[in-house]
Amino acid sequence: xxxxxxxxxxxxxxxxxxxxxxxxxxxxxxxxxxxxxxxxxxxxxxxxxxxxxxxxxxxxxxxxxxxxxxxxxxxxxxxxxxxxxxxxxxxxxxxxxxxxxxxxxxxxxxxxxxxxxxxxxxxxxxxxxxxxxxxxxxxxxxxxxxxxxxxxxxxxxxxxxxxxxxx
Amino acid sequence: xxxxxxxxxxxxxxxxxxxxxxxxxxxxxxxxxxxxxxxxxxxxxxxxxxxxxxxxxxxxxxxxxxxxxxxxxxxxxxxxxxxxxxxxxxxxxxxxxxxxxxxxxxxxxxxxxxxxxxxxxxxxxxxxxxxxxxxxxxxxxxxxxxxxxxxxxxxxxxxxxxxxxxx
DNA sequence: ATAAACTTTCAATAATTACTGAAAGTTCGA
DNA sequence: TCGAACTTTCAGTAATTATTGAAAGTTTAT
Numbered sequence: 001x002x003x004x005x006x007x008x009x010x011x012x013x014x015x016x017x018x019x020x021x022x023x024x025x026x027x028x029x030x031x032x033x034x035x036x037x038x039x040x041x042x043x044x045x046x047x048x049x050x051x052x053x054x055x056x057x058x059x060x061x062x063x064x065x066x067x068x069x070x071x072x073x074x075x076x077x078x079x080x081x082x083x084x085x086x087x088x089x090x091x092x093x094x095x096x097x098x099x100x101x102x103x104x105x106x107x108x109x110x111x112x113x114x115x116x117x118x119x120x121x122x123x124x125x126x127x128x129x130x131x132x133x134x135x136x137x138x139x140x141x142x143x144x145x146x147x148x149x150x151x152x153x154x155x156x157x158x159x160x161x162x163x164x165x166x167x
Numbered sequence: 168x169x170x171x172x173x174x175x176x177x178x179x180x181x182x183x184x185x186x187x188x189x190x191x192x193x194x195x196x197x198x199x200x201x202x203x204x205x206x207x208x209x210x211x212x213x214x215x216x217x218x219x220x221x222x223x224x225x226x227x228x229x230x231x232x233x234x235x236x237x238x239x240x241x242x243x244x245x246x247x248x249x250x251x252x253x254x255x256x257x258x259x260x261x262x263x264x265x266x267x268x269x270x271x272x273x274x275x276x277x278x279x280x281x282x283x284x285x286x287x288x289x290x291x292x293x294x295x296x297x298x299x300x301x302x303x304x305x306x307x308x309x310x311x312x313x314x315x316x317x318x319x320x321x322x323x324x325x326x327x328x329x330x331x332x333x334x
Numbered sequence: 335a336t337a338a339a340c341t342t343t344c345a346a347t348a349a350t351t352a353c354t355g356a357a358a359g360t361t362c363g364a
Numbered sequence: 365t366c367g368a369a370c371t372t373t374c375a376g377t378a379a380t381t382a383t384t385g386a387a388a389g390t391t392t393a394t
Contacts, residue, residue: 013278020189111180
């Protein structure tokens with residue numbers, strides 16, 4: 001496999017994975033492109049490489065910056081803006097985990113909390129609703145805490161965690 | 168909040184969460200409905216409660232069965248098929264984690280492996296591609312192993328894991 | 335203050351994905 | 365073996381989501 005083929009394969013796989021994870025294709029592809037680039041890229045270069053429009057590139061770069069995954073870099077003597085992504089995979093996964101916790105898990109926990117604390121009228125169905133949503137609430141909260149603790153360990157958190165779990 | 172309101176809220180939240188996790192709304196809603204139901208439900212009851220068509224119900228029930236989350240139950244003396252979902256949240260999360268590993272993570276690992284083992288021609292960009300996809304490959308594999316090990320611990324795996332991590 | 339160089343916004347449109355409903359298929363009891 | 369009761373399939377359609385591209389906005393150098 002040659003460079004170009006490998007690059008395309010990586011970018012498109014990452015792109016379709018993105019869809020599956022709640023971020024759109026273009027966004028994931030831009031991140032992938034920056035991730036394997038040897039230097040900061042301009043919007044022009046990105047749209048050309050991925051064959052996507054200016055508007056699309058602009059919007060998705062913004063989203064990536066909102067996530068904290070991509071940053072603007074100023075290159076001395078250059079008028080245009082350059083973009084880079086976090087290159088360290090562990091740091092990258094920490095940022096993603098944190099964001100997903102904040103954006104997706106936390107709101108669900110809130111709803112589960114509300115639903116599981118409705119007035120118990122002692123009917124079968126109310127009891128079941130309370131019981132099941134309570135269980136889900138506890139589980140979700142535990143997992144969220146776990147993720148956040150793990151992720152706060154910074155350096156080598158994944159390796160460390162694995163060691164702890166299986167020694 | 169009354170029963171009906173709580174139920175609707177739970178089902179619709181679960182539904183939109185589903186979208187975010189790569190399963191569709193109807194599928195997630197059917198699972199949610201079964202999850203808080205006090206008894207097995209027929210297709211008829213499901214379509215009526217969620218206001219979705221017969222075809223949609225049928226297809227999504229099938230998918231849920233493929234995931235191993237929902238099972239057909241035969242109720243003695245009844246011609247129709249009844250459906251139930253796994254009611255234990257820990258077991259449910261184990262099934263989901265396993266399936267996601269198999270369906271999503273494993274294929275990505277494979278691609279990363281391929282891409283990261285292209286011939287190194289010693290150009291900057293090839294070196295960068297190899298380096299970055301290798302890092303991603305290692306990370307993904309470690310996480311996948313971690314998830315699978317965790318999940319194989321069966322009983323109370325989540326609580327146990329948390330204890331191990333923070334003692 | 336102006337204009338060139340660049341970025342953002344957003345209405346229109348395209349692409350994707352989900353849903354319907356009726357026809358075809360299956361199962362079961364008599 | 366037949367037909368009623370039920371389930372599945374799938375072409376057509378609806379709903380949702382992503383993308384384009386051109387106009388409006390911004391920044392910077394002179």
